Amino acid sequence: MTGPTPKSWITAITPYAPGRSSSGSDAPTIKLSSNENPLGTSEQAQSALADERGTLARYPDPNSTALRTALAEHNGIEVDRIVCGTGSDEILHLAAGAYASIGDEILYVRYGFMVYPLSARRVGATPVEADDADYATDIDALIAAVTPATRVIFLANPNNPTGTYTPIAEIARLHDAMPEDCLLVIDQAYAEYLDPDEAVLPLELARKANNILVTRTFSKIYGLAAERVGWAYGPAPVIEALNRIRGPFNVTTAGQAAALAALFDQDFVEMSRSHNQKWRDWLAARIAAMGNAGLRAIPSETNFLLILFDGALSAEAAYEGLMERGYITRWLPGQGLPDGLRISIGTEEETRGVAAALEGLVSATL
Numbered sequence: 215m216t217g218p219t220p221k222s223w224i225t226a227i228t229p230y231a232p233g234r235s236s237s238g239s240d241a242p243t244i245k246l247s248s249n250e251n252p253l254g255t256s257e258q259a260q261s262a263l264a265d266e267r268g269t270l271a272r273y274p275d276p277n278s279t280a281l282r283t284a285l286a287e288h289n290g291i292e293v294d295r296i297v298c299g300t301g302s303d304e305i306l307h308l309a310a311g312a313y314a315s316i317g318d319e320i321l322y323v324r325y326g327f328m329v330y331p332l333s334a335r336r337v338g339a340t341p342v343e344a345d346d347a348d349y350a351t352d353i354d355a356l357i358a359a360v361t362p363a364t365r366v367i368f369l370a371n372p373n374n375p376t377g378t379y380t381p382i383a384e385i386a387r388l389h390d391a392m393p394e395d396c397l398l399v400i401d402q403a404y405a406e407y408l409d410p411d412e413a414v415l416p417l418e419l420a421r422k423a424n425n426i427l428v429t430r431t432f433s434k435i436y437g438l439a440a441e442r443v444g445w446a447y448g449p450a451p452v453i454e455a456l457n458r459i460r461g462p463f464n465v466t467t468a469g470q471a472a473a474l475a476a477l478f479d480q481d482f483v484e485m486s487r488s489h490n491q492k493w494r495d496w497l498a499a500r501i502a503a504m505g506n507a508g509l510r511a512i513p514s515e516t517n518f519l520l521i522l523f524d525g526a527l528s529a530e531a532a533y534e535g536l537m538e539r540g541y542i543t544r545w546l547p548g549q550g551l552p553d554g555l556r557i558s559i560g561t562e563e564e565t566r567g568v569a570a571a572l573e574g575l576v577s578a579t580l
């Protein structure tokens with residue numbers, strides 16, 4: 215007897231492969247595979263989370279009112295144009311589900327975030343990849359790939375897994391060239407790693423547009439990945455459509471409280487940003503010094519580096535070798551990058567350690 219048959223577009227999905235969290239060896243495990251904050255979480259957010267223990271029997275605020283109000287104030291945007299989600303992942307899926315279906319296309323750049331093809335396929339839409347320009351977003355290629363069937367364009371900026379950044383003028387050029395009935399989703403999961411003056415520009419672009427949705431998350435610099443809180447800013451009719459299909463109680467009470475407290479602790483955010491910048495630059499310089507062994511780090515505006523291997527040491531061997539030494543990184547053959555290894559910036563000790571381990575692997579192959 216056969217059981218129920220999933221829809222053909224569901225069986226076509228390659229399941230999301232999360233970063234490994236254990237090395238399987240005896241060496242102490244250091245996880246540099248999921249772009250988490252190595253400094254942890256704001257203490258204020260941690261105590262706000264602990265304070266929510268008393269209310270477990272009650273459903274959360276379905277509209278994340280206090281959090282949305284604080285986000286509106288902090289970012290100088292309208293509260294009724296904000297929606298919160300179970301991580302920004304939920305919002306990406308909602309955007310795909312609200313605007314695309316069978317026969318429609320969802321467009322993104324090659325080496326984009328791996329959730330985009332998944333979000334297209336789960337609603338029966340066709341995922342379409344535009345060519346990259348040396349691993350970075352190629353706006354002309356995206357414009358050329360727009361067809362009458364394109365309903366949603368996903369653009370992560372800065373991008374994951376490449377770390378590359380596209381200036382706002384280029385994004386505005388894409389927005390001017392695309393049809394108005396197509397939704398541009400600017401995924402700013404790494405916004406807080408940018409200069410703050412730069413980070414707000416997509417919100418400003420979205421303010422005047424009727425087809426731009428900007429997504430943000432508390433999972434990365436805010437160090438709240440475990441709580442699953444994301445949010446988005448867009449035109450009122452788009453927010454209204456997403457509200458229709460989201461889970462009514464999609465953000466937990468503890469998640470709302472922790473995110474609110476984390477937002478108020480901008481000192482922690484600034485400390486995390488400057489730590490990241492220092493050790494990302496440091497690691498990039500160490501990779502550059504391994505250039506003679508074929509290693510190259512793509513310039514990054516995020517909390518990770520994509521390293522390409524074009525020498526005796528392959529990305530796969532580096533991945534396995536680092537794993538044996540207790541460092542879990544992300545090897546990316548499933549994303550069309552068999553020569554790429556993504557390493558999240560860790561603490562000082564972790565970053566020094568992973569660089570030394572990589573240098574050891576490189577000199578063993580010279």
Ligand SMILES: *Cc1c(COP(=O)(O)O)cnc(C)c1O
Nearest residue numbers: 301302303327374403431433444
């Ligand atoms: C991490 C990440 C997200 C999603 O994070 P959530 O935890 O679901 O908020 C979204 N987009 C990109 C590009 C990411 O790297």
